[in-house]
Amino acid sequence: MPKRRKKEEEEEIGFVTTLSVPSEGSVGLTGSWRVFIPVLDEEKCNKCLLCWIYCPEACISKDIKINYDYCKGCGICAEECPRKAVTMIKEEKG
Amino acid sequence: MRLVETGNHVAAWGARMARAEVVSAYPITPQTQVIEEISRFIDEGEMDCEYIPVESEHSAMAAMIGSAAMGVRSFSATSAHGLLYMHELLHWAAGIRLPMVMVNVNRALGPGWNIWCDHQDTIAARDTGWIQLYCASHQEILDTTIQAYRISEDLKVILPVMVCYDAIFLSHNYMQVEIPDQEVVDRFLPPFRSLWKLDLDYPFTHGSVIYPDDYEEVRYSMFQALDNSRKVIRTAAEEYRDIVGNYHGDLIETYRMEGAESALVAMGSIASEAKMAVDMLRDAGYPCGLVRVRSYRPFPIEELRTLLAPLRAVLVIDRGVSFGMEGPMYSEVKAVIYGRSDAEVYDIVTGLGGRDVTYELIFDNAEAALKGKLEQKTSWPAVSLNEHHRISKKGLEEYWKKEGVK
Numbered sequence: 001m002p003k004r005r006k007k008e009e010e011e012e013i014g015f016v017t018t019l020s021v022p023s024e025g026s027v028g029l030t031g032s033w034r035v036f037i038p039v040l041d042e043e044k045c046n047k048c049l050l051c052w053i054y055c056p057e058a059c060i061s062k063d064i065k066i067n068y069d070y071c072k073g074c075g076i077c078a079e080e081c082p083r084k085a086v087t088m089i090k091e092e093k094g
Numbered sequence: 095m096r097l098v099e100t101g102n103h104v105a106a107w108g109a110r111m112a113r114a115e116v117v118s119a120y121p122i123t124p125q126t127q128v129i130e131e132i133s134r135f136i137d138e139g140e141m142d143c144e145y146i147p148v149e150s151e152h153s154a155m156a157a158m159i160g161s162a163a164m165g166v167r168s169f170s171a172t173s174a175h176g177l178l179y180m181h182e183l184l185h186w187a188a189g190i191r192l193p194m195v196m197v198n199v200n201r202a203l204g205p206g207w208n209i210w211c212d213h214q215d216t217i218a219a220r221d222t223g224w225i226q227l228y229c230a231s232h233q234e235i236l237d238t239t240i241q242a243y244r245i246s247e248d249l250k251v252i253l254p255v256m257v258c259y260d261a262i263f264l265s266h267n268y269m270q271v272e273i274p275d276q277e278v279v280d281r282f283l284p285p286f287r288s289l290w291k292l293d294l295d296y297p298f299t300h301g302s303v304i305y306p307d308d309y310e311e312v313r314y315s316m317f318q319a320l321d322n323s324r325k326v327i328r329t330a331a332e333e334y335r336d337i338v339g340n341y342h343g344d345l346i347e348t349y350r351m352e353g354a355e356s357a358l359v360a361m362g363s364i365a366s367e368a369k370m371a372v373d374m375l376r377d378a379g380y381p382c383g384l385v386r387v388r389s390y391r392p393f394p395i396e397e398l399r400t401l402l403a404p405l406r407a408v409l410v411i412d413r414g415v416s417f418g419m420e421g422p423m424y425s426e427v428k429a430v431i432y433g434r435s436d437a438e439v440y441d442i443v444t445g446l447g448g449r450d451v452t453y454e455l456i457f458d459n460a461e462a463a464l465k466g467k468l469e470q471k472t473s474w475p476a477v478s479l480n481e482h483h484r485i486s487k488k489g490l491e492e493y494w495k496k497e498g499v500k
Contacts, residue, residue: 012318013311013314013315013318014315014318015191015249015252015315015319016311016312016314016315017190017191017312017315018189018190018300018301018302018304018312019190019290019298019299019300019302020298020299020302021296021297021298022297022298022299027305
């Protein structure tokens, strides 16, 4: 419980608004939300970059590296991959 | 320049003198003339402004939010159901702190369908975070619309302002208005300098998701900005008087409060009628005055407390109602003098749906209150069943008879 604020502690907080500037990880490591993890089979991949285009979280780089810190495991990359090079696997968490 | 014009055309002149750059609005009776006149100004090259015709009031406010977020001085106009339709967007405009001005012509809410005056529409938008200023004359509509931009864009405030005036009584009646020179208004109201504008090279999100840890500070900041606006409204009114020459009060306007032992409290055009009631009461030996609430949000807490707390009796005139409670301004007037006053506080709810409120009715109720013949609660002095009610009731009774309903 936050402690009750004394009257003299009331402060002029000025202009506070909900304007947010895009920045990496401003709400923490969203990769922890993941249930299924995308795994890339580099031998099947022909670097067509469809996964890079479709990833809604911009978690796949142009050299096809998946950023597991922020990948939420939505599976869109696996769905879009024409060569079935991405597989979604249930992630075991400790 | 002196004009004889409708209140609506005068509001259009207000937007023009304030050099509004974007107008986004949807026509609704009794506001339509405002945007018709603005369209004419733009068409005839008298106003350098972009008019966005939209498909609804919801879109009108959404477009205003867009233009204000681009750092452009924005204006809109609506009324009653239009205001209700954009209600969600009112919260968005205030919540992301965008300066803009909108006039609202105070009209009753349906059903029953009614295009005449009462304050229910803007009272229902009371807690959106908008500043609400209520006018009592045509000249005040013009002057307040110009002042509203100064208030809205002040760095201590940065909130949207709603300029409210009564349907028909002010919107459609013709009155004489003094239009100041543009150079004079420009001296009072400098060009809008936005704190930010949407920028492709520096992207950001307005009104993004925020978590419980962050939300309260945003609301508290709005709360403080409304508090700050009291001083800004006062300063704007005073500077306007110095530069342009007109003055209609700041958060309140008073009439014959010198030596008053009782007072009427009212808002909008009823307050003009109440001045005549005050004269009558004074003539009848009751030292009574009038306080017109010009700024409903922020509510004039200190001003009303100072003026009303020492009095014997206060009669509030509400042109709206909080169902299941009482007249909305009645609650608030009692709240500001709570614990600091022995004044008896009375309330009449009247003038709904454009019903005429005469100074005789105000006089009679004030006198009844002063003689102890009125209860200290909300009363509806003008309610009485007439021929129309009886015919409609008879029709229903005949239907019940046919259907065998007992």
